[in-house]
Amino acid sequence: MIKAVPAAALAAFFLPAAALAQTPDESGAKVLFESRLRSELVDQQGFAGQAHALTLRARLGWRSPTVSGFQLLVEGEGVAVLDDRYSAPVDPVPGRPAVPDGETVELNRAQVRWTGLPDTEVVVGRQRLIVGNSRFVGNVGWRQNEQTFDALRVTGSALKPVTTTYVFADRVQRPLGHEHPQGVWRGDIHLLQAEADTPLGRLAGFGLAIDLDNAPAMSSTTVGARLAGARPVRDGLSLTWAGEYAVQTDAGANPVDYRLDLQSVAVGLQAPMWALAAGYDRFDGDGVSGFQTPLGTGHGFLGWSDVITTTPAFGVRDAFLRGSLSRPAFGRTVKLTAEAHAFHDADGDFRLGRELDLSASVPVDAHWSIEVKGARFESDHVAFPDATKAWLSVEYRY
Numbered sequence: 001m002i003k004a005v006p007a008a009a010l011a012a013f014f015l016p017a018a019a020l021a022q023t024p025d026e027s028g029a030k031v032l033f034e035s036r037l038r039s040e041l042v043d044q045q046g047f048a049g050q051a052h053a054l055t056l057r058a059r060l061g062w063r064s065p066t067v068s069g070f071q072l073l074v075e076g077e078g079v080a081v082l083d084d085r086y087s088a089p090v091d092p093v094p095g096r097p098a099v100p101d102g103e104t105v106e107l108n109r110a111q112v113r114w115t116g117l118p119d120t121e122v123v124v125g126r127q128r129l130i131v132g133n134s135r136f137v138g139n140v141g142w143r144q145n146e147q148t149f150d151a152l153r154v155t156g157s158a159l160k161p162v163t164t165t166y167v168f169a170d171r172v173q174r175p176l177g178h179e180h181p182q183g184v185w186r187g188d189i190h191l192l193q194a195e196a197d198t199p200l201g202r203l204a205g206f207g208l209a210i211d212l213d214n215a216p217a218m219s220s221t222t223v224g225a226r227l228a229g230a231r232p233v234r235d236g237l238s239l240t241w242a243g244e245y246a247v248q249t250d251a252g253a254n255p256v257d258y259r260l261d262l263q264s265v266a267v268g269l270q271a272p273m274w275a276l277a278a279g280y281d282r283f284d285g286d287g288v289s290g291f292q293t294p295l296g297t298g299h300g301f302l303g304w305s306d307v308i309t310t311t312p313a314f315g316v317r318d319a320f321l322r323g324s325l326s327r328p329a330f331g332r333t334v335k336l337t338a339e340a341h342a343f344h345d346a347d348g349d350f351r352l353g354r355e356l357d358l359s360a361s362v363p364v365d366a367h368w369s370i371e372v373k374g375a376r377f378e379s380d381h382v383a384f385p386d387a388t389k390a391w392l393s394v395e396y397r398y
Contacts (some may be wrong), residue, residue: 005216021215032061032075033398038144038391040121042086044097045385053099054083057144059108077108079144079177089176089183095385101144104177126150126173130297132226135244135264136153136208137191138297143175147295149187152215167191168184172295187219187252189295201229203242209392210294218294219252224262248291260284260291260315276323285315285346303341303355305375305387308363312383315346334362343380351380369395 018169035058042223061075081103087093088102111125115253126148131137140147152171169189175182188211195204205225215355224246230238244264250257261284268277283291290311302308322339337359337361359373365379377384 005392009305026063027066027071029065030063031398032063032073034059034396035234036288036393036395037102038393039083040086040099040101041390042097042099042387043389044387045379047097047222048095049085051086051097051099052083053081053086053088053101055101055144056082057101059146061109066115069114071113071115073109073111073113075107075109077146078103078105079103082354089180090363091230100160100175102177102180102181104145106145106178108146109172119156119160121153124151132204133242134297134300136206136222136224136246136293138300140175140297140299142297142299145175145177147175147297148173149189162197163195165191165193179303182215184211184217185215187214198227201227203227205208209251215294216253217255218292219250219254220248220250220292222246222248222289233269234270238270240266240270240275242266242279246291250289256289258286258289260286260289262291273327274323274325276321278321279319281318281320282317283311283316285313287313289313290315302343303375303377304357304359304373305355305389307355307377307379307384307387308343308352312345316352317344317346317348318342319344329362332362332364334360336360346387353377353379353381353384367396367398369397371395 016164030054033381035056037056040051040053040118054292057077057079059075059077060075064072079101081088084091085093086096087098089100090102095282106127109126109128111123114122128146129137129149130139138147143293149169150171151167153165153167154165157163172185174185175185178184190209191206193200193204193206203225206223208222210218210220224244226242226244228242230240232238244262245380246262247259248261249259263282264279266277266279268275292311296307299306302316308316316339320339320341322337324335324337325335326335339357341355343354344350345352355375355377357375359371361369361371363369371391371393375389377387379386
C-alpha cells in the first residue's frame with residue numbers, strides 16, 4: 001500500500017472525462033461553503049413509532065490558486081442533529097426506524113491537484129469521487145455526511161480519443177461517520193479505466209479491485225463496460241440509450257466464492273423541458289451471495305426508499321419507468337420527477353415489492369434551492385418491510 005500520502009480520497013474510480021474536466025474557475029482561489037437543512041420522516045413496518053430527523057449539514061473550505069501546476073483544497077464538514085427522534089448510526093432509539101445521518105465533525109477533503117503535464121491530471125489526498133452514473137463509485141451525496149476517499153488518481157488523455165484513469169485508494173470515509181464500527185473502510189482499492197466516444201455513444205471499460213481489511217465480505221473484483229448515447233429524432237427531441245454489463249468475483253479475504261453479473265439497459269426520449277425513460281436492472285444472486293456495489297451511491301438505483309440497500313442472495317430484478325418535467329412557476333423553474341419500480345428476484349420467480357417515488361425541486365436564486373421528495377415501498381416479500389419516507393431540504397451554496 002502507498003503510505004506516503006495517507007492516500008486520502010478513493011479517487012477518481014472510473015470517472016468519465018466529463019467528470020474529470022476542470023472548468024475555468026476551478027484554477028482560481030475560492031472560499032468553499034455550503035449548507036443543507038433537512039427534515040426526514042420515516043414510517044416503516046415493524047416499528048412502533050415513526051422516525052423524525054431534523055439535521056443541519058455545513059461544509060467550509062478553501063481552494064488555493066494554481067501555482068506552477070499545483071493546487072490545494074481543504075474542506076471540513078459537520079452535521080448537527082436538531083431533532084433526534086430516530087435511530088442514528090451510532091445512537092439507536094428503540095422503536096424508531098433508522099435514518100443514516102448522525103452527528104459528526106470531520107475532515108471532508110484535503111487534496112493536492114497537479115496539472116503540470118499536458119493532458120494529465122494527478123490528484124492525491126482525501127477527495128470527492130463521482131464516477132459515471134455513480135453506480136460503482138460515488139460520494140453518496142444524498143446523505144448529509146458525504147463519502148470521500150483517500151486516494152491517488154492519475155488521469156490522462158494524451159492517447160486521443162481515449163481517456164485513461166488509474167486510481168489507488170486505501171481508505172474510505174463512509175456516510176455512517178468515523179465513530180461507527182464500519183464508518184471507515186481500510187484496504188487496497190485499484191481502478192483502471194479507458195473510455196472514448198464512439199458512433200453509438202460514450203463507451204467506458206473498467207476493472208475495479210476491492211480488498212478491504214475490516215470488511216472482507218465486501219472484497220471483490222469487478223470488470224465491466226458501459227455505453228451511453230443519444231441521437232436527435234427531430235428538432236428538440238432525442239432518443240437516449242444506456243447499457244451496462246459487469247462481472248464480479250470474490251477477492252481478498254472474502255469468505256465466499258462466487259461469480260455474478262450485473263445487467264442494465266434503458267431507453268428513453270429527451271426534450272428541453274421533459275424526459276422519459278424505461279429500463280431494467282438485474283443484480284445477480286446465487287443463493288449465497290448477491291452482486292454488490294459497496295462504494296457506489298445506492299440511492300440512485302433500486303428506488304429512493306433505500307429499502308433494498310444491498311443485493312440479497314437471490315438477487316434483484318428492477319423494471320422501472322422514470323420521467324421528469326420542468327415548468328415555469330412564480331418566476332422560477334420547478335422540476336418534477338417521478339419513478340415507478342417493480343422488483344422481483346433475479347430469476348423472476350417471485351415478487352419483492354413495488355415502489356413509487358416523487359419529487360419537486362426549485363432553485364430560489366443562484367445560491368438557495370428547495371426540494372420536496374417522497375417514496376413509498378410496498379413489500380411482497382418477508383425480507384423487506386413496507387416503508388414510506390418523506391424529505392424537505394433547503395440548501396445554500398456560496
